[in-house]
Amino acid sequence: MTRRATVLAAVVLLAAGYQDDTLRYTAATLDCSRWSESSRSQIETFTGGREGKATVTRDGVLSIRARDSAGGVSVEGWYDSLSMRRSSGEDEQIPDTDGLIGGRYRGLLGPQGNYTAAARPFVPDEVAEVAELAGAFDDLFPILPLRPLAPGGSWGDSTLLVRRLADTVVAGRRVRRFNLTSRRERRETLLHGDTVPVPVRQTINEEGEFTWSPGGLEHRTRTILVETTIPRSRRIPQAVRSRVEQQVELGRLPAGPCE
Secondary structure (H helix, E strand, C coil): CCHHHHHHHHHHHHHCCCCCCCCCCCHHHHCCEEEEEEEEEEEEEEECCEEEEEEEEEEEEEEEEEEEECCEEEEEEEEEEEEEEEEECCEEECCCCCCCCCCCEEEEECCCCCEEEEECCCCCHHHHCCCCCCCCCCCCCCCCCCCCCCCCCEEECCCEEEEECCCEEECCEEEEEEEEEEEEEEEEECCCCCCCCEEEEEEEEEEEEEEEECCEEEEEEEEEEEEEEECCCCCCCCCEEEEEEEEEEEEEECCCCCC
């Protein structure tokens, strides 16, 4: 873009009233917030000619405390309630989640949404066998664009794209809507209960939307498709392929009393 075009674009944004539209996570919009979280996953696995299918559901309520810190927002979060279920044919697992309730996730959330974990709660084995929750806060909140976007504008790179959709008005407030798509790849992973990485080919494709009001993030929906291949090796006697399609929804609840 030429310098003249850049200046013209800035003038258009200012004239349209978007000069305050840079999205940022702050302690003021996160402290004492409460969130509903729901997840629905369809899992298919293929091992040695055998096929397995399972459904995993999860519903919970999260609370967050936040304070401003150098480089971002220091956050502390925990589940106030959590229910999980895994169904596979006639088998069903409903783990006891009491051992995770109240356990603290602590970390630094950058203004744009990059999260660095400082502490994770203990996850009981029966919970970990159903869902990986140790990193539940790692990508809880969406990545935000570095610059203001007018409706129809986009921002991103080769792995992430955020596009602004048409605004809506809710209860007299302007609510901004965004579409987010991303694609990631992984080449190794840790098996549950193990400490030695194993070779893996994994692609993670995501598409979803989120809304942003003057009070910050309001709602997020995601469809995540994870396709994984673990080749046969001395540690893995048979090659494994899996496909997981997950529907996730995160919504802000009325604020409750702060702990």
